Amino acid sequence: MINADIILEEFKKNSNSFEYSKCIKKITFQEKLSNENNFIFSVPNIFILKWINHRYTSILGGLSNDLKEIEIDFLLFKDIKDKLNTKSKEKTPIIIKEENPINKKISTLLPSNIFDNFIVGASNQFAYVTSLSSAQKPGKEFNPLVIYGGVGLGKTHLLHAIGNHCSSLDVICVTAETFTNDFTHALINKNLSSFKKKYRNCDVLLIDDIQFISGKFGIQEEFFHTFNELHSKSIQIVLTSDKKPNNIKGLEDRLKSRFEMGITANIKQPELETKINIIKKKCEIDNINISDEITIYIATNLNSSIREIEGVLMKLNAYANMINQNITLEFTKNILKEHISQSNNKISTEDIINVVSKKLNIKPSEIKSKNKSKKIAEARRITIFLIREFTKQSTISIASFFFMKDHSSVSHAIRKIKSDIKNIEDYHKKIEDLKSIILLEIK
Ligand code: ADP
Numbered sequence: 001m002i003n004a005d006i007i008l009e010e011f012k013k014n015s016n017s018f019e020y021s022k023c024i025k026k027i028t029f030q031e032k033l034s035n036e037n038n039f040i041f042s043v044p045n046i047f048i049l050k051w052i053n054h055r056y057t058s059i060l061g062g063l064s065n066d067l068k069e070i071e072i073d074f075l076l077f078k079d080i081k082d083k084l085n086t087k088s089k090e091k092t093p094i095i096i097k098e099e100n101p102i103n104k105k106i107s108t109l110l111p112s113n114i115f116d117n118f119i120v121g122a123s124n125q126f127a128y129v130t131s132l133s134s135a136q137k138p139g140k141e142f143n144p145l146v147i148y149g150g151v152g153l154g155k156t157h158l159l160h161a162i163g164n165h166c167s168s169l170d171v172i173c174v175t176a177e178t179f180t181n182d183f184t185h186a187l188i189n190k191n192l193s194s195f196k197k198k199y200r201n202c203d204v205l206l207i208d209d210i211q212f213i214s215g216k217f218g219i220q221e222e223f224f225h226t227f228n229e230l231h232s233k234s235i236q237i238v239l240t241s242d243k244k245p246n247n248i249k250g251l252e253d254r255l256k257s258r259f260e261m262g263i264t265a266n267i268k269q270p271e272l273e274t275k276i277n278i279i280k281k282k283c284e285i286d287n288i289n290i291s292d293e294i295t296i297y298i299a300t301n302l303n304s305s306i307r308e309i310e311g312v313l314m315k316l317n318a319y320a321n322m323i324n325q326n327i328t329l330e331f332t333k334n335i336l337k338e339h340i341s342q343s344n345n346k347i348s349t350e351d352i353i354n355v356v357s358k359k360l361n362i363k364p365s366e367i368k369s370k371n372k373s374k375k376i377a378e379a380r381r382i383t384i385f386l387i388r389e390f391t392k393q394s395t396i397s398i399a400s401f402f403f404m405k406d407h408s409s410v411s412h413a414i415r416k417i418k419s420d421i422k423n424i425e426d427y428h429k430k431i432e433d434l435k436s437i438i439l440l441e442i443k
Pocket residue numbers: 113117118119120124149150151152153154155156157158278306307310
């Protein structure tokens with residue numbers, strides 16, 4: 001049975017000592033909602049709240065499987081206190097989680113994703129202009145509009161900006177996953193008519209990450225009919241995708257051709273000037289004080305997504321506030337170094353097996369086998385220890401990789417290596433050497 005201590009322990013395991021002492025340690029369990037999988041925790045200040053929300057997804061990635069099912073909410077302690085005070089007066093629950101049946105419309109639009117907040121540069125100008133035009137004259141000019149491009153480049157932002165701009169209309173903005181789930185529930189509950197009523201009677205249909213329906217032919221069939229009906233009534237349809245529709249594998253040709261009927265707009269990686277403008281805008285919105293020198297440093301050293309830039313700014317600000325220090329260039333360099341090494345840390349299980357195999361002269365297939373000979377069993381334990389260190393995979397997932405009966409064998413292997421490091425001369429060096437080889441090989 002999962003309880004709050006188990007959750008906190010998992011968070012501790014998946015963070016470094018700095019993060020633990022500055023953030024994780026300050027998280028307090030508040031309550032478990034009657035919905036048995038929903039745990040509420042409080043944090044003392046906004047910086048920790050921002051940090052935890054930012055890190056949460058990556059920490060969650062490392063959580064063991066049974067914890068992935070639960071819902072965790074973090075709230076500011078102050079807000080919980082306020083809510084508790086009102087609660088005792090008004091007898092209202094702390095959090096009201098609404099059910100979301102198909103026919104009940106709840107706005108899913110992110111209020112901060114508006115055109116005014118969107119920084120335009122060469123990389124996204126066409127997508128911006130076509131989105132704005134679709135919002136100003138829905139169904140008139142570009143229908144459908146398909147915005148495509150890599151992760152964290154602003155597709156969802158533009159989609160929601162269109163929705164927010166058209167707020168006086170009946171806008172549906174959902175991910176393709178929600179669309180699929182709604183359809184499945186409707187099928188199960190024999191409620192297809194409300195599904196159709198919802199999706200075929202709107203003024204604007206916005207679907208995020210349409211690539212999700214690739215390979216799922218039932219939902220593609222349904223979407224095809226939804227699309228045709230809306231399109232024939234000149235209702236604006238906007239889709240986002242991680243690839244150009246023609247390049248989405250597992251998408252029916254008739255959908256590809258529908259998607260290419262209107263206009264497709266690509267968002268590329270931002271150029272330096274756009275990155276600088278985005279950083280300035282984010283700092284202005286979040287009240288973060290950094291010099292032009294630091295802005296340029298971040299913009300030139302981070303190449304990928306805008307989401308990543310946001311993440312670094314948040315981390316920078318949160319850490320600076322926690323340790324009560326101004327954001328200097330030196331401080332930024334350290335945070336960025338740590339960030340880059342974390343995001344480059346794409347060491348896989350196979351990489352680790354290959355290094356251990358070469359170095360200890362044992363075949364990869366033997367490491368993965370059930371052979372219990374002393375030398376092979378030791379190599380397997382070392383591999384498990386290193387996998388846990390480098391990939392932060394849960395013990396359950398490591399156990400299933402090695403076809404072990406349960407995760408306690410993994411924990412046992414890790415404990416044994418830790419004790420060997422302590423008790424056997426030069427063992428520490430042996431493990432550290434392997435770690436350096438892994439890091440070097442991956443670079
Ligand atoms: P995608 O859907 O392409 O993966 P998002 O739209 O979620 O990316 O963008 C990631 C983050 O970056 C969001 O917080 C978004 O507001 C921000 N962002 C992306 N592009 C811009 C931009 N041009 N100007 C300002 N913020 C942006």
